Amino acid sequence: MLNAWVGVVAALRIGVNALLLSTRSGYRRAGVSRYIERLVRALPTALGAGDDLVAYGVRGTSAPAPELEWAWRPAPSWLPVERRMVRIPWEQAVLPLLARRDRLDVFHAPVNVAPLLAPCPTVVTVHDLAFLREPGRLPARRRRYLTTMTRASVRRAARVLAVSEHTKHDLLEVFGIPPERVVVTPLAVDETFRPPSLEARAAFRAKHGLVGPFVLYVGTLEPRKNVPGLLRAFAEIVTEVPHELVLVGAHGWMTEEIDRALADVRLQGRVRVTGYADDAELPLWYGAADLFVYPPFYEGFGLPPLEAMACGTSVVASASSSLPEVVGDAALLVDPADREALADAMRRVLTDPALATELRTRGRARAARCSWARTAAATVVAYREAAG
Numbered sequence: 001m002l003n004a005w006v007g008v009v010a011a012l013r014i015g016v017n018a019l020l021l022s023t024r025s026g027y028r029r030a031g032v033s034r035y036i037e038r039l040v041r042a043l044p045t046a047l048g049a050g051d052d053l054v055a056y057g058v059r060g061t062s063a064p065a066p067e068l069e070w071a072w073r074p075a076p077s078w079l080p081v082e083r084r085m086v087r088i089p090w091e092q093a094v095l096p097l098l099a100r101r102d103r104l105d106v107f108h109a110p111v112n113v114a115p116l117l118a119p120c121p122t123v124v125t126v127h128d129l130a131f132l133r134e135p136g137r138l139p140a141r142r143r144r145y146l147t148t149m150t151r152a153s154v155r156r157a158a159r160v161l162a163v164s165e166h167t168k169h170d171l172l173e174v175f176g177i178p179p180e181r182v183v184v185t186p187l188a189v190d191e192t193f194r195p196p197s198l199e200a201r202a203a204f205r206a207k208h209g210l211v212g213p214f215v216l217y218v219g220t221l222e223p224r225k226n227v228p229g230l231l232r233a234f235a236e237i238v239t240e241v242p243h244e245l246v247l248v249g250a251h252g253w254m255t256e257e258i259d260r261a262l263a264d265v266r267l268q269g270r271v272r273v274t275g276y277a278d279d280a281e282l283p284l285w286y287g288a289a290d291l292f293v294y295p296p297f298y299e300g301f302g303l304p305p306l307e308a309m310a311c312g313t314s315v316v317a318s319a320s321s322s323l324p325e326v327v328g329d330a331a332l333l334v335d336p337a338d339r340e341a342l343a344d345a346m347r348r349v350l351t352d353p354a355l356a357t358e359l360r361t362r363g364r365a366r367a368a369r370c371s372w373a374r375t376a377a378a379t380v381v382a383y384r385e386a387a388g
Contacts, residue, residue, distance in 0.1 A: 011050030014383055015104040016040060017095060018055045019075070019087050020111050021064065031220070032111045032127060034303070035163075037064040038190060039110065042376035044068070051380075054102050056095060058082050073098070088145075091115055106158075106383045112146060114153040121158035121386040123379075125185070126150065128163075128300025128321075129170045134224045151175055158386035161185045161379065163301040166322035183385075185378045186326075187301050188370040192279070195312035195364075196287040204284040214244040214272075215346065216289035216313070218282070218304045219296075221251045221258055221273075226295045226318070226336050228261040231271065233295075236343035238270055241350050248285050250276040286311035290356070291349050294318065295336045302326050306370060309363030314356045316345045330362035 021036040040055050041064055047053065053071040055063070059079055063072035075081045081090050091109075096117040099107050107118045114122040131138050131146040138146075154160045154175055160182045162168035168182050196204070204210075215234065219225050227247065234245045245267075262271060277285055286292060292308035294317045302323045305315045309330060317323045319333035327333070332349065334341040349356050 011048065011052070012105045012383060012387055013052045013054070013103055014043075014047075014106050014108060015054045015056065015099055015102060016043075016108045017091065017110060018057045019081055019091065021057060021061075022082070031303070035125070035127070035187060036110050038188070038372045039376060039379065040068065040071075041065050042372040043380070044071075045373065046376035046380045048380075054104065056098060092117070105387050108379075108383070109153065112153065113149040114157060116152055116156065121388070122153070122156065123159045123161060123382055123386050124153045124157040125161040125163065126154060126167055126171060126300075128167055128298065129174055130224055130298050130300070132174060133170065134298045157181070159183055159382040161382060163187055164322035165325055167300045183378065183382045185375050185382070186370065187303050187306070188372045188375050189303070189307050189310045189367055190372055193283050193286070193307045193310035193367070196284050200284065201288050204281070204288055208274075210244075210288065212242055212244060213290045214246045214288075215291045215293055215350070216246050216248065216285060216308070217293055218248045218277070218285065218308070219294070220249050221247065223257065224296055224298050226297050228257045229336060229339060229342065230293055230295050231258075231261040231267060233339045233342035233346065234271070235267055236339065237347050237350075238267065240347065243290060243350060245271045246285070246289070247271065247273045248275075248277045248282075282307070283311050286313050289313050291316065291346060293342075293346060294323070295334070295342055296320070296323070297336050299323055305331060306367050310367035312360050312364055314349050314359040315363055316342070316349060327363075328366055330366040331359060
């Protein structure tokens with residue numbers, strides 16, 4: 001259907017704000033940075049004949065793939081646009097000028113906020129409304145900025161991309177925008193996320209000194225991820241299983257409660273905090289774990305459980321926000337606020353090989369249905385609708 005449509009419409013020149021695509025290790029490399037990178041890499045295949053792509057990136061960085069150098073427009077090397085206090089004015093004051101200079105037909109803002117003075121129709125991706133749904137779990141200044149600018153951006157946008165049905169529901173409820181302007185474009189996993197070979201897994205375990213089995217969490221260490229709840233639930237079963245709990249992810253903000261939970265005497269020697277893991281090692285962390293646990297209170301999509309499933313790992317996840325639609329029947333779902341339920345779900349998977357095998361099989365099948373090619377194709381349809 002997309003090809004038929006492409007054949008009858010004019011070619012488009014599309015701009016994408018890629019300033020939040022980070023190449024540095026740390027929490028900025030996760031989440032939305034991965035979305036921007038994977039989408040920009042997939043867009044050229046989804047675009048029609050004659051369509052053009054312009055990606056506005058950070059100073060001193062190269063395109064996310066060599067074949068995309070033709071589309072890459074980094075900011076001047078002297079300008080530190082990776083810093084928020086520089087990036088925000090650049091997005092609002094300079095990107096509209098660049099959009100006019102480059103004669104864009106559509107401008108895509110992939111993380112909630114678009115240039116309000118853009119000279120062409122805008123498309124805005126909203127990943128979540130955590131700053132409104134979980135306001136106490138975000139610094140006040142950041143919450144105020146996101147609330148004001150997201151509201152203005154989505155009301156002005158020709159199309160709003162929601163990464164899940166749950167996020168679409170939040171957008172309609174909170175901002176009251178017409179439902180026909182909101183398009184659901186779910187996230188996906190790429191081919192690098194697959195079960196590692198026995199040899200690769202053994203080498204990885206030796207490299208990181210992983211002697212015994214372990215339970216894994218991957219994600220930024222921040223309040224809404226409910227890491228303290230995971231630590232307390234693991235403390236309930238620590239004497240019943242031989243596993244370590246490994247927390248993979250960079251420190252974000254407001255981590256004091258996590259630090260207090262880590263000081264629990266029952267967990268001494270049984271929890272490892274690795275920090276950020278680069279893209280090459282992330283599938284190995286998933287593939288080497290016996291169980292992946294993801295207990296956030298609120299999530300706009302929740303990519304880590306899908307990545308874990310693609311790598312052949314059993315998953316326990318929150319029965320909250322978007323996660324049930326992401327994992328379906330391929331994971332055990334629990335109330336993230338119920339420590340006993342979370343502990344019991346981990347216990348069940350770790351002590352029941354048949355259940356673990358069933359979850360792994362279902363998980364791989366579910367992850368296989370998600371691809372960045374499909375996400376990019378749906379995104380291009382939204383561009384065409386936005387352009388009119």
